[in-house]
Amino acid sequence: MTKRAYNFNAGPAALPLEVLQQAQEQFVDYAGAGMSIMEMSHRSALYEQVNDETQSLLRELYQIPSNYKVLFLQGGASTQFAMIPMNLLPAGKVGAYVMTGSWADKALKEAKLIGETAIAASSEAFKFNRIPDLSTIEIPDQAAYLHVTSNETIEGTQFKSFPVTGDVPLIGDMSSDILSRPVDVSQFGMIYAGAQKNLGPSGVTIVIVREDLVQESPKTIPTMLRYDTHVKNNSLYNTPPSFSVYLVNLMLKWVQGKGGVAAIEQYNRDKTQLIYQTIDQSGGFYKGFAETADRSTMNITFRIHTEELEKQFVKESEQQGFVGLKGHRSVGGLRASTYNAVPLESCKALADFMADFQRRNG
Structure with a gap:
């Protein structure tokens, strides 16, 4: 094998060599099935096992409480920017956002297309070279949720602790630092992350969400953009990004082994x-x-x-x-x-x- 690059890409990013080699070994024949997991029906028992095991591994590693669902969706964090207000921002409520940089700004812009928003705190005056002091965060009275971007990939800043929001659900975009440190999941109503930085390849988006927030999504939004669609179907409503989920499975086992x-x-x-x-x-x-x-x-x-x-x-x-x-x-x-x-x-x-x-x- 030729020398591996020193890979400092921001995403898609480095994967462990041992994970890549394991995927290579199983590429044409997964678990003796005589076919690649990419060729396999997502309705098959073998793939459902991968789907369920990957959820279980994430639950164990992140100590996710039993009243939270783990979903494997598509469209990246960018689709979540819209899905969150579509599902969780009803008329008369306000989506509150902490402005920390480029990705927080993108999330806010999508929410503005859906409903009423407010900036709860911002570090824009400092060109986003810091995280706003948690004591400066002002959550509106009618807040549906408070959204934070736990790590700003472009500016290189990171929340070291998270605001306590009481009855207002805290939502965290953890695309660039999920599973890089312990997190108290129970402090959040929802955590979401594109997998392509810390969890695996591009193609799958992880959503960890408290059940009560997604029991019933609004009937007015498209089926694929409703969280309850994916909850009720165990992330198998439509054809999932099966190979990406499989690689997340291997990545979680790698973290476990470390x-x-x-x-x-x-x-x-x-x-x-x-x-x-x-x-x-x-x-x-x-x-x-x-x-x-x-x-x-x-x-x-x-x-x-x-x-x-x-x-x-x-x-x-x-x-x-x-x-x-x-x-x-x-x-x-x-x-x-x-x-x-x-x-x-x-x-x-x-x-x-x-x-x-x-x-x-x-």
């Missing part, structure tokens, strides 16, 4: 510390974008003092086998995404490259 979510959290901290330390000890050659207290352990955003050097950094890093270090086009700069499956060795190699680049260009 010692669970708490062990993964420590591993992630160790990895990102290597890179943040290099930034902090560079004497200003590298400058982190996010405020230190709100730095993400998933997306490390930083700048060099000239765009010319940033372009040179990207070019030289690519020549050394690094992938995905160019910052998002909307904010520029540099970004290293260090999701669960990014190895410690890749982060060590990046820290070494950064130190060497500074020595040669400082």
Whole structure:
């Protein structure tokens, strides 16, 4: 096998080599069925077993209470931006949003098409380089829910704790940090995440939702956009993204084998510390974008003092086998995404490259 790239892509992102190799081994013949899981009927007992086991694994790893449903949907988090207000924002109520950056903004824009919205707190005045202080969050009296984006992939900020919302359901878009650290699921009415950063490949979206919120969806919205459709059919109302769900299954077993979510959290901290330390000890050659207290352990955003050097950094890093270090086009700069499956060795190699680049260009 040729040398694997140092993959710091923001999503779709790195998957563990052992997971890919296991999928490769089972690709043409899953569980002795004489066919790939991609060829298999989603009504078959074998696929239903994968569907059910994947739910059970996620429940166990995330300690999901019994009054929550686990759904495997399609359309990414972007479809959830619309499904949430369609299902949970009735007339006379307000969808409240904490504005933390690019993805929170996209969620809010979709909700505005559906019903009344309000910004409960915002860090826009600081160019989204921090998370608003939880004490500044103002939930409207008629709030249907409070929506937060737990980790902003583009700006590189992350909630370290979550607001207590009382009777108002808290909804979390955890697309870029789900399963990277323990979370008290019971604090949320709903958690959702595109799988393609921490849980598997693109194609499947995970929704963890409290049963009482989705027992009856409004009859006026299309069948496929109703949560109760998918709850009542165990995520098998229509043909699911079966291969993606299967790979999520393998990813969850990989997390389990690493010692669970708490062990993964420590591993992630160790990895990102290597890179943040290099930034902090560079004497200003590298400058982190996010405020230190709100730095993400998933997306490390930083700048060099000239765009010319940033372009040179990207070019030289690519020549050394690094992938995905160019910052998002909307904010520029540099970004290293260090999701669960990014190895410690890749982060060590990046820290070494950064130190060497500074020595040669400082």
